[in-house]
Amino acid sequence: MKHVARRWVAAVESRGLDLCQLMDHMTHNSNMALRRSRSLHRKGSILYFSLKLFVLLVCASSAFATSPSPKNPGSPSGCGCTNRREAAGDFPDTPHDSVSLAKQAAAKYSKEANVVGQEITEDYKPDLEKRTNQMVLIPGGVFTMGTDEPAIPQDGEGPARKVQVKQFYMDMYEVTNAEFERFVKATNYTTEAEKFGDSFVFEGILSEKVKSTITQAVAAAPWWLPVKKANWKHPEGPDSNITERMDHPVVHVSWNNAVAYCTWAGKRLPTEAEWEYACRGGLENRLFPWGSKLLPKGEHYMNIWQGDFPHHNTADDGFSKTAPVTAFPSNGYGLFNMVGNAWEWTSDWWDIHHTTDDLDNPVGPPSGTDKVKKGGSYMCHKDYCYRYRCAARSQNTPDSTASNLGFRCAADVLPDYLS
Numbered sequence: 001m002k003h004v005a006r007r008w009v010a011a012v013e014s015r016g017l018d019l020c021q022l023m024d025h026m027t028h029n030s031n032m033a034l035r036r037s038r039s040l041h042r043k044g045s046i047l048y049f050s051l052k053l054f055v056l057l058v059c060a061s062s063a064f065a066t067s068p069s070p071k072n073p074g075s076p077s078g079c080g081c082t083n084r085r086e087a088a089g090d091f092p093d094t095p096h097d098s099v100s101l102a103k104q105a106a107a108k109y110s111k112e113a114n115v116v117g118q119e120i121t122e123d124y125k126p127d128l129e130k131r132t133n134q135m136v137l138i139p140g141g142v143f144t145m146g147t148d149e150p151a152i153p154q155d156g157e158g159p160a161r162k163v164q165v166k167q168f169y170m171d172m173y174e175v176t177n178a179e180f181e182r183f184v185k186a187t188n189y190t191t192e193a194e195k196f197g198d199s200f201v202f203e204g205i206l207s208e209k210v211k212s213t214i215t216q217a218v219a220a221a222p223w224w225l226p227v228k229k230a231n232w233k234h235p236e237g238p239d240s241n242i243t244e245r246m247d248h249p250v251v252h253v254s255w256n257n258a259v260a261y262c263t264w265a266g267k268r269l270p271t272e273a274e275w276e277y278a279c280r281g282g283l284e285n286r287l288f289p290w291g292s293k294l295l296p297k298g299e300h301y302m303n304i305w306q307g308d309f310p311h312h313n314t315a316d317d318g319f320s321k322t323a324p325v326t327a328f329p330s331n332g333y334g335l336f337n338m339v340g341n342a343w344e345w346t347s348d349w350w351d352i353h354h355t356t357d358d359l360d361n362p363v364g365p366p367s368g369t370d371k372v373k374k375g376g377s378y379m380c381h382k383d384y385c386y387r388y389r390c391a392a393r394s395q396n397t398p399d400s401t402a403s404n405l406g407f408r409c410a411a412d413v414l415p416d417y418l419s
């Protein structure tokens with residue numbers, strides 16, 4: 001089935017909602033079929049070590065074996081893999097509530113896929129790769145969501161309201177390229193940026209070669225450029241890669257892609273309330289996860305933009321683009337980079353009108369056109385995008401992708417493989 005998908009530019013580092021809303025949007029006919037293969041890498045430990053031994057022997061006997069074997073997750077040979085193309089129309093054209101969307105995804109990304117995703121295949125080097133899929137228990141409680149002193153009122157940061165949140169688990173880190181690659185390899189997943197054939201990239205991180213090929217820009221935010229073949233594996237277009245960034249947040253992932261990943265991992269996206277509660281780290285009415293000082297002890301606690309946006313990033317915090325998800329101190333709950341680095345999707349539909357009634361585990365509006373994202377990114381500068389605060393928020397359509405937009409997952413119960 002084909003449907004028309006409206007994709008908004010990642011309108012986050014703009015001067016405010018007006019510019020956000022003015023961002024150019026693009027219409028694509030897209031086949032939303034999500035291809036999933038059940039790469040049944042259910043090899044027992046004997047088979048696994050046999051394969052490793054075989055690979056070692058082959059490598060030892062070859063003078064040319066200087067690099068790992070080619071990664072070919074879709075190859076059926078030797079692994080008992082089977083491929084199955086899902087029926088088209090996996091995601092609806094029209095808005096549905098988050099729960100039903102998540103349930104649809106859950107039906108498609110089944111338990112067996114979750115198990116597959118956590119097994120180690122010969123393609124991976126667990127001793128060389130530090131996993132970043134750990135979760136921490138966030139104790140339940142009541143907190144003040146939003147603020148009565150909104151920095152960007154048009155984003156619906158206010159009013160402050162009392163919200164109860166039951167305990168849940170939260171990813172310690174933004175989902176990394178390494179973790180997302182495991183998902184892609186296990187399920188033969190194709191992201192929406194790959195299907196659309198382009199994604200939005202901040203001009204300041206593009207090569208001159210790529211920039212010279214671009215004729216289209218976003219009038220209200222000329223620093224966002226649609227780059228052909230930009231996707232999670234090629235964050236700045238075809239002449240870039242993630243080889244040296246496997247521990248950085250995956251970007252160019254849509255909300256739909258994020259839901260698929262979290263479901264595969266036995267997790268889910270956090271609600272906005274959960275995300276904000278987790279961001280605050282047990283503190284009340286503070287701007288940031290650690291308090292209200294931008295530079296506690298004179299040090300940078302997050303990856304944002306220093307200098308003159310969008311012309312010059314001094315990268316005083318050490319990073320002009322994404323940083324490793326383990327960078328900077330964690331907050332009181334042990335969570336890293338809740339603000340800054342990459343924006344993070346939540347499960348809620350976007351609305352700027354909030355009740356002042358006390359709420360119990362709110363899940364946001366029942367429907368909408370955009371999803372809420374939280375935390376700001378490495379592109380945020382106070383003059384343009386003072387959204388690296390726990391109460392701050394922004395939005396994009398569920399199929400939007402950009403070079404500063406990622407996610408982390410939550411869960412009601414800790415997945416077995418993490419306990």
Ligand SMILES: [Ca+2]
Nearest residue numbers: 303304317319
């Ligand atoms: Ca920075």
Ligand SMILES: [Ca+2]
Nearest residue numbers: 337338340342
């Ligand atoms: Ca973040």
